[in-house]
Amino acid sequence: MASVGVLGAGTWGIALARMLSKTGHDVTVWSAIAEEIDSLSATGKHPKLPHMVLPAQMRYTKELKEVCTGKDIVLFAVPSVFVRSTARAAKAFIPQGQIVADVAKGIESDTFMTMTQILADELGPGVRLVALSGPTHAEEVAVDLATTIVAASPDLEAAEYVQNVFSNENMRVYTNEDMHGVEICGALKNVMALAAGISSGLGQGDNAKAAIITRGLSEMVRLGSAMGCSRETFFGLAGLGDLVVTCTSEHSRNNRCGQLIGQGLTAEQAVKEVGMVVEGLNALPAAVALSEKYGVEMPIVEYVDALVKGKIESRDAVRLIMNRKKKDETD
Numbered sequence: 001m002a003s004v005g006v007l008g009a010g011t012w013g014i015a016l017a018r019m020l021s022k023t024g025h026d027v028t029v030w031s032a033i034a035e036e037i038d039s040l041s042a043t044g045k046h047p048k049l050p051h052m053v054l055p056a057q058m059r060y061t062k063e064l065k066e067v068c069t070g071k072d073i074v075l076f077a078v079p080s081v082f083v084r085s086t087a088r089a090a091k092a093f094i095p096q097g098q099i100v101a102d103v104a105k106g107i108e109s110d111t112f113m114t115m116t117q118i119l120a121d122e123l124g125p126g127v128r129l130v131a132l133s134g135p136t137h138a139e140e141v142a143v144d145l146a147t148t149i150v151a152a153s154p155d156l157e158a159a160e161y162v163q164n165v166f167s168n169e170n171m172r173v174y175t176n177e178d179m180h181g182v183e184i185c186g187a188l189k190n191v192m193a194l195a196a197g198i199s200s201g202l203g204q205g206d207n208a209k210a211a212i213i214t215r216g217l218s219e220m221v222r223l224g225s226a227m228g229c230s231r232e233t234f235f236g237l238a239g240l241g242d243l244v245v246t247c248t249s250e251h252s253r254n255n256r257c258g259q260l261i262g263q264g265l266t267a268e269q270a271v272k273e274v275g276m277v278v279e280g281l282n283a284l285p286a287a288v289a290l291s292e293k294y295g296v297e298m299p300i301v302e303y304v305d306a307l308v309k310g311k312i313e314s315r316d317a318v319r320l321i322m323n324r325k326k327k328d329e330t331d
């Protein structure tokens with residue numbers, strides 16, 4: 001059995017912590033928010049996942065030293081915007097050679113770094129990084145519904161270690177050596193989910209949603225290929241799998257946020273209404289910048305960006321995207 005330190009007590013961190021603890025691993029959860037730790041310790045419940053009961057043996061701490069020291073895996077589960085600051089604060093307690101896994105999905109807007117690149121930048125090149133990503137809603141993992149995920153790392157031994165620790169009767173874990181591709185998928189699919197939500201919010205139907213999933217995947221593959229990622233990754237669980245679940249699920253906050261924007265709310269109002277991190281909006285500036293940097297056409301990303309910035313009205317978005325220059329599907 002492994003000893004795992006989970007950094008972040010949001011819905012995903014706590015759902016994974018519960019799963020690992022239930023399967024016999026020794027789990028400690030840390031949060032930057034002291035009241036969150038007090039509430040979890042006192043109630044054994046998470047307010048955003050009210051049906052989930054946390055195992056009595058799970059431990060909680062406000063100390064980064066305690067969550068990082070002597071662990072087999074240190075798991076970063078804070079939203080993407082807090083990965084750098086959390087890693088910087090935890091660095092003193094994370095030795096070189098430590099297996100560090102990340103579940104946050106995003107690309108830093110000013111550096112275009114993925115989460116594991118930020119972790120390598122902050123923690124040093126000797127930590128053994130693994131990205132865990134796939135079609136995985138916390139709400140379902142929290143009640144033991146069947147789920148698949150990818151443990152991605154060029155360090156196959158580290159990926160296989162994480163695969164073994166996270167595998168159980170409800171969670172099937174695949175490995176993939178294309179860590180960068182898996183992370184690019186995780187960031188971009190959230191932007192496509194915003195688009196799918198906007199489309200629903202505008203009153204469009206399943207035809208439009210299917211188009212966004214399919215053409216969104218084309219955009220992701222084009223950018224990923226230009227960046228040197230493996231095409232296969234984009235058709236796997238972290239790519240197509242996560243894209244489908246995010247664009248169609250009632251649990252997707254990116255989809256929900258998009259719906260509110262489609263109904264006329266500003267991005268800021270929509271995020272406030274959703275009340276949790278909306279990673280698609282955080283990833284949007286980097287997605288736009290990367291499409292420009294690599295000279296890759298990404299019209300869905302472009303129109304979502306224009307809408308979010310208020311450069312176009314939501315009612316004009318469909319007309320603009322439908323009336324683009326005619327082209328071959330396979331171009």
Ligand SMILES: NC(=O)c1ccc[n+]([C@@H]2O[C@H](COP(=O)([O-])OP(=O)(O)OC[C@H]3O[C@@H](n4cnc5c(N)ncnc54)[C@H](O)[C@@H]3O)[C@@H](O)[C@H]2O)c1
Binds near residue numbers: 010013032105138139
């Ligand atoms: N929720 C899911 O189903 C799911 C699934 C897969 C991946 N993810 C990814 O996991 C990451 C976390 O998502 P989540 O759903 O748990 O988000 P969330 O909105 O539930 O997380 C909020 C948590 O972030 C932490 N936090 C807040 N301020 C902080 C600070 N200043 N420094 C450090 N930590 C701080 C706190 O623990 C807080 O509870 C995201 O990148 C998300 O894309 C989520």
